[in-house]
Amino acid sequence: xxxxxxxxxxxxxxxxxQGMLQNFKREERGMGWPAYWYxxxxxxxxxxxxxxxxTATTSFTVYAQGTGYVDVNGTKHQLGHPIICDxxxxxxxxxxxxxxxxxxxxxxxxxxxxxxxxxxxxFITTLPAGHDVLFTDxxxxxxxxxxxxxxxxxxxxxxxxxxxxxxxxxxxxxxxIVNLNRTAPITLCYGESETEARDVAMCYYKxxxxxxxxxxxxxxxxxxxxxxxxxxxxxxxxxxxxIPKKNTSMFKSNNQLINQIWNVSTETLNLCxxxxxxxGIKRDRWIWAGDAYQANFMNEYSFFDEDIxxxxxxxxxxxxxxxxxxxxIVDYSMLWVIGVLNHYQxxxxxxxxxxxxxxxxxxxxxxxxxxxxxxxxxxxxNDWIFVDWSEIDKTGTVAAExxxxxxxxxxxxxxxxxxxxxxxxxxxxxxxxxxxxMTYFWDDEKGAFIDSYESGKRHVTRxxxxxxxxxxxxxxxxxxSILKHVLLNDEITQLTTPYFKFFEQDALCxxxxxxxxxxxxxxxxxxxxxxxxVTFWEEFDPKQHGKEMYAMYGDPYGKSLCHAWGASxxxxxxxxxxxxxxxxxxxxxFEIEPHLAAFDQLHAVLPVKNGTVTxxxxxxxxxxxxxxxxxxxxVDGQRQVLGAGKTVTVKx
Numbered sequence: 001x002x003x004x005x006x007x008x009x010x011x012x013x014x015x016x017x018q019g020m021l022q023n024f025k026r027e028e029r030g031m032g033w034p035a036y037w038y039x040x041x042x043x044x045x046x047x048x049x050x051x052x053x054x055t056a057t058t059s060f061t062v063y064a065q066g067t068g069y070v071d072v073n074g075t076k077h078q079l080g081h082p083i084i085c086d087x088x089x090x091x092x093x094x095x096x097x098x099x100x101x102x103x104x105x106x107x108x109x110x111x112x113x114x115x116x117x118x119x120x121x122x123f124i125t126t127l128p129a130g131h132d133v134l135f136t137d138x139x140x141x142x143x144x145x146x147x148x149x150x151x152x153x154x155x156x157x158x159x160x161x162x163x164x165x166x167x168x169x170x171x172x173x174x175x176x177i178v179n180l181n182r183t184a185p186i187t188l189c190y191g192e193s194e195t196e197a198r199d200v201a202m203c204y205y206k207x208x209x210x211x212x213x214x215x216x217x218x219x220x221x222x223x224x225x226x227x228x229x230x231x232x233x234x235x236x237x238x239x240x241x242x243i244p245k246k247n248t249s250m251f252k253s254n255n256q257l258i259n260q261i262w263n264v265s266t267e268t269l270n271l272c273x274x275x276x277x278x279x280g281i282k283r284d285r286w287i288w289a290g291d292a293y294q295a296n297f298m299n300e301y302s303f304f305d306e307d308i309x310x311x312x313x314x315x316x317x318x319x320x321x322x323x324x325x326x327x328x329i330v331d332y333s334m335l336w337v338i339g340v341l342n343h344y345q346x347x348x349x350x351x352x353x354x355x356x357x358x359x360x361x362x363x364x365x366x367x368x369x370x371x372x373x374x375x376x377x378x379x380x381x382n383d384w385i386f387v388d389w390s391e392i393d394k395t396g397t398v399a400a401e402x403x404x405x406x407x408x409x410x411x412x413x414x415x416x417x418x419x420x421x422x423x424x425x426x427x428x429x430x431x432x433x434x435x436x437x438m439t440y441f442w443d444d445e446k447g448a449f450i451d452s453y454e455s456g457k458r459h460v461t462r463x464x465x466x467x468x469x470x471x472x473x474x475x476x477x478x479x480x481s482i483l484k485h486v487l488l489n490d491e492i493t494q495l496t497t498p499y500f501k502f503f504e505q506d507a508l509c510x511x512x513x514x515x516x517x518x519x520x521x522x523x524x525x526x527x528x529x530x531x532x533x534v535t536f537w538e539e540f541d542p543k544q545h546g547k548e549m550y551a552m553y554g555d556p557y558g559k560s561l562c563h564a565w566g567a568s569x570x571x572x573x574x575x576x577x578x579x580x581x582x583x584x585x586x587x588x589x590f591e592i593e594p595h596l597a598a599f600d601q602l603h604a605v606l607p608v609k610n611g612t613v614t615x616x617x618x619x620x621x622x623x624x625x626x627x628x629x630x631x632x633x634x635v636d637g638q639r640q641v642l643g644a645g646k647t648v649t650v651k652x
Contacts, residue, residue, distance in 0.1 A: 005113040007065075007142045009104040010120040011130035011355055012314045013042035014142055015276075017102045019315025022276055025285045027217070029204060035286050037328045040318035045097035047121040048105055048129060052090045052112060059084045060109030063138050066098030085112065101143040108138055125320075127355065133307055134243070145275060147241035149174070154236065161198055163227040164234055171271055171535045171562045172238040173220045173281045178212050179235040185209045186229055190221040192282055192561035193532075195547055197223035204282065204557045220271075220281035220562065222534060243274040248612050249302045250605040251573060255598070258573075261525045265567040268535040269298050272564035273305070276312045280538060280560030289316050289332035290386070293339045294502050294571075295564045296346070301574030304607035306347050313340060317359045322366050329384045330370075330377065334404040337363055341411040347609060348586020350418065357419055364412050367405060368429070372397070374440070375433040377405050388500045389539065391493055392461050396454030399441040399464035403449075406433055407471045418585075434473070447481035461493060462486055462504060469507040483511050496541050498524075502568035509576035514595045517572060525569055536566025578615055580606050584630075587611075592624055592642065593634040596652050611644075622652035 023035035059082045062070050070077040071093040077083045092112070096103040107114035120129040135142045155169035171192070180186065190205035191197025200206070205219050218241065226234050247270070251262040271281050277295035279288045292312045299305055316326050316336055325333040340360050344353045371377050376397040379385045387400045409430040416423030440453045441464065449464040450457075465486045468474050474482070486492050487508060495501050501524060505517045527542050531549060538560040539552060552559035574580055579593040587609040594615070596602060602617040611628030624633055624642060631642030635650045642648050 003115045004136060005106065005108060005115055005138075006131040007104050007106050007135040007140065008048060008114045008118055008120065008129040008131055009102055009142065010043050010046045010122055011127050012317075012319075013046070014102055014104070014130060014132055015311045015314035016040050016318055017042040017143075018145065018275055018311075019287055019318075022278065022315070023286050026283070027205070027219070028283070030206070035327075038323040042102050043122045044099055044103065045095070045123070046103045047123060048094040048096070048118055049121070049126075050092055050118045052085075052092070054085055054087045054090055054111065057084065057086050058109060058111045060107055060112035062094055063106045063108070064094070064096045065102060065104040065141060065143060066096040068094065068096040068103075070094050104142050106138045128351075132311070145243075147274070148244055150240045150242070151177075152238040152240050154238075157231060159231050161225070161227070163225055164229045164231050165194065165197065166224045166226070166236050167194070168222055168224075168238050169534070171220065171222050171267070171281065172240045173218070173271055174239045174241040175216045175218050176224065177237040177239060178210055178214065178216065179237075180212050180233065181235070182229075182233045185211045185214075186226050186234055188216070189225040189227065190219055191223040191225065191557070192221060193550055193557075194223050196550060196557045197221070197225040199556070200225070200227050202556050204555075242270075245270075245273075245303050245305050245308070247303050248605060248607050249570075249574075250603065252603045253599045254601040257522060257526050257529070258599075260529060261521055261569050262573060264529065264534065264536060265298070265525075265569045266302055268562055269295065269302060269564060269567040269570065271535060271562050272567075273299065273303070273308050275308070276315055277308060277564055279565070280563040282562065283558065283560050286327075287312060287315055289326045289336045289339070290329070290499065291564045292316065293332075293335040293342075294499065294568065296339060296342055297502075297575075298564075298567045298570040300346050300571070301580070301606055302570050304346075304609070306343075306349065309343050309346075310349075310352055313343060313356065317356070317363070320359060320362065322362060325383055327384075328382065329386045330379055331386055331401055331404055333363060334367065334401075334408050337408045338404070338411050341414055344415065344418070345582055345585050346587075348584075348588065350585075353415060354419055357415060357421070360415060361412065361421075364408060364426070367408060371405075374436045375405075375429060376436065376440075377401050387463050388495070389497050390461060390463065390495065390500070392463060393451035393455050393457050393459040395452040395457075397452070399437070399449045399451055400467055402433060402437050402441065403464055403467040403471060403473055406430060406437070406473060407467075409433070410471070437473070442478075447478075447485040449482075460486060462495060463500065466500070466503045466507045469510060470503060479511060483508075483513075487511075487513075497539050497565070498536060498563070498568060499565040502565060502571070505568070505572050506576070509572065514576060515598070517576070518598045521569055521572065525566075528566075533561065535562035537561050538563035538566065574606050578604055578606060579634075580608070580613060582608070587628075587630060589630045589632070591632050591634055594622060594624075594650075594652060596622060613642075617652055620651060622650050624648045624650070 020039050026033040061082050064079050118129040154166040156167040158165045188207045189203045196203050276287050277292040279291040296309045378397050409426045441449045443450050448460050451459045465482045550557050583589045604615040606613050614625045616623045625647040626642045629644045633640045633648045640648045
């Protein structure tokens, strides 16, 4: 935090309060659908405090969201009025309560202002006050998110089905301005696809009796169909709403399809990450920890927006006391923990790690309380063992969950070491769990991990085996066994969600299978583009065509066609083809090991903490330039130092 005055609150409260509001935004077929899990809210009364040693008389004014007063050296003062302080030691305490919204303060003054150094207390725990880059002006209200609005005019207006179809040419997340050249009201039928919008009976969102003055709710769509209307009778302007963010990344190559996949991935992630990483803009609009875990990887190679990731981690975890697993999903709680370390490795933000560590440790203890004598974590009543939308044998304890728990222990060991915390007990738990995983879940005959040993079915799916590779659970010999018997084995059920396609392609690249992954990018994500996608979907089965492509959850249009986890080509291309990765937190050191044989020509830019790396390939030569120190280029085992402003040229 800088010395600029900002709005302050109890740390995490802004994110928790706004996260609650976000999880109440879902709409389904005319009904509101608040999230179906326990949801925390912010504290209702907060005490802010700080001591100054003043060398001269000064004045300050406190503005607040809520009711309260200012105590200066034992004397009470009103909010919103200038307060004069004489030279000397001055202790300031500000009490603010707000029964319906976030209690927050903004202090205006030449010396005393709401900047770094203020403490916030919920009357039990005192921590450095929270703030956000979005709220730096006293005229703002941190309870109100002001979105930028961009008018979008329909690319095509077509007479069809005795009505008018508006195609806006892109996914819009916003409302519609309606102008009627007739007296009769209209019906708006929304669709992410043309098929959905034209299905008047079953389209997911529909609004009847709309006139030029009707308030139209914010929704996500590409198409709007107006039945029983003629071209010229209805004019619609979509108003897309968003929070601006910088994007320094770029990917342009001689393969136009890959370029389009990159751009559509970026658009998908952009739409699903305003205040938080959400799963999709049409249906859920909720904050899911699994989606957010992946979104941060993609964010690291595109927007490099640290604040979105912090907000999402804080909102997901909620207040200190744990009532249930995040989103009710055991594996999502574990991905949240692992995501905290991912954030630290990306940003090097030790202060954030210090703030969130108590909540991380209590979450790990929550897992420990849910393990059996073998150290295996199991699902309790009302827990959801999700892993993926796939046919996984979930009898008893499940292999994928145990491998995630291993990574949880590695995470707290790493985070505890950074902060100087005593965490040796988790090494013991890790060792026990690893030994039992190999004893009970590794099947020598199948050369892979089975889902469940308790069922006796010895069923093998991709999921646990993928995690085992990603989290370095097995040695090189077993990695190759998994590659042969699982990842390259068509008899093992294929994945249909981009969610686990992300993990699978990540694992394949880790095993040197970039050429195979390149073809998957073309076939799988390119397959969605072949079907007219302008954003990437929640699920894609290449065997499906027509209306069936859009069905999910028993709903003909239940599938999200703009889903955060669909944007994984950003990460795959950035991490495994351009080959960039941080080797020290905050990119204090980073390596670039490119695998660009698939491209004859390329110009790409990737972000790093406080800088960028630029790639230019032509005529068999690759030039790599960094704007900051810390880089190393690795080609054919040879290492070259990449300093700030320097260019390394290698054969490629």
